[in-house]
Amino acid sequence: MLQQTQVATVIPYYGPWLARFPDFAALAAAPESDVLHAWQGLGYYARARNLHAAAKIVVAQHGGIFSASPLETRKLPGLGRYSANAVATFAFDQPVPIVEANTARLLARLSNLQLRIDSGKGQELLWSLAATLVPKRNARIHNSALMDLGALVCTAGQPNCAACPVRSFCAAEDPAALPLKKPRAQLKQLTEFHGFVSDDGRVLLEQSRDRWRGMWMLPRLAAPPAAAPLLHRSHFPFTHHRVRLEVFAGTPTRALRSQRWFALEEVASIPLPSPHRRALTDLLDQQDAGRGI
Numbered sequence: 275m276l277q278q279t280q281v282a283t284v285i286p287y288y289g290p291w292l293a294r295f296p297d298f299a300a301l302a303a304a305p306e307s308d309v310l311h312a313w314q315g316l317g318y319y320a321r322a323r324n325l326h327a328a329a330k331i332v333v334a335q336h337g338g339i340f341s342a343s344p345l346e347t348r349k350l351p352g353l354g355r356y357s358a359n360a361v362a363t364f365a366f367d368q369p370v371p372i373v374e375a376n377t378a379r380l381l382a383r384l385s386n387l388q389l390r391i392d393s394g395k396g397q398e399l400l401w402s403l404a405a406t407l408v409p410k411r412n413a414r415i416h417n418s419a420l421m422d423l424g425a426l427v428c429t430a431g432q433p434n435c436a437a438c439p440v441r442s443f444c445a446a447e448d449p450a451a452l453p454l455k456k457p458r459a460q461l462k463q464l465t466e467f468h469g470f471v472s473d474d475g476r477v478l479l480e481q482s483r484d485r486w487r488g489m490w491m492l493p494r495l496a497a498p499p500a501a502a503p504l505l506h507r508s509h510f511p512f513t514h515h516r517v518r519l520e521v522f523a524g525t526p527t528r529a530l531r532s533q534r535w536f537a538l539e540e541v542a543s544i545p546l547p548s549p550h551r552r553a554l555t556d557l558l559d560q561q562d563a564g565r566g567i
């Protein structure tokens with residue numbers, strides 16, 4: 275959950291997730307729609323699918339026991355060097371380094387790194403520097419301290435060097451100018467068209483096969499219909515895009531193979547990506563207001 279996501283965002287999901295899937299066996303046995311539903315709103319759904327796939331492997335091949343060795347766990351889907359090492363150090367106190375956004379910034383400044391931290395060479399230098407610093411004992415505390423130092427003192431923009439406990443051996447000449455990074459790509463605008471089709475307490479939804487694979491969304495339209503009124507417009511970010519979601523009134527037709535009618539009471543229990551859930555809530559509110567409910 276913490277891959278590319280802040281702790282504050284994850285906290286409301288973590289407890290309910292553990293209550294629903296208390297161990298690998300429970301997660302491995304769950305249908306994918308339950309897993310996506312529990313993840314709904316956290317975004318980056320590939321993480322949920324990877325975790326589900328990893329749980330199946332842990333159960334089928336490792337007796338339900340998650341290995342303490344990051345070399346082993348890196349073979350699981352969704353676990354790269356950072357995630358495997360983070361679990362190894364925080365769960366098992368293994369003396370392995372971690373490099374994430376906060377420690378990367380801190381280490382780049384400590385070493386006055388003049389390479390881009392998102393380049394292959396820059397990454398390798400950061401990982402080897404982190405490896406030279408990690409102690410054999412209490413690596414968990416050390417790694418946690420590095421992350422906190424980056425998050426609270428050696429912050430992005432203007433770091434608080436006057437309060438920094440490692441100031442005496444920091445080599446940064448111009449801390450605010452570090453770390454070096456590739457300039458961000460400009461967001462591209464994208465418009466997506468969908469239809470709102472409802473009939474007698476039911477709504478027609480379509481199962482996504484790409485971006486939100488396995489989740490349900492409002493049926494896709496290839497182009498905005500000429501005559502149908504626009505009922506909803508909203509925006510959401512997706513990777514390097516700012517997506518404009520436009521929903522038009524549709525008329526009930528026979529459902530396509532990827533589509534299904536759902537009773538409105540069912541909708542809360544199926545996985546919908548947040549932009550479509552918000553749109554659907556708005557559309558149903560409009561419908562209720564039109565009926566004077």
Ligand code: SF4
Nearest residue numbers: 428433435438444449
């Ligand atoms: S002295 Fe400043 S730049 Fe160096 S690690 Fe501390 S906060 Fe960061």
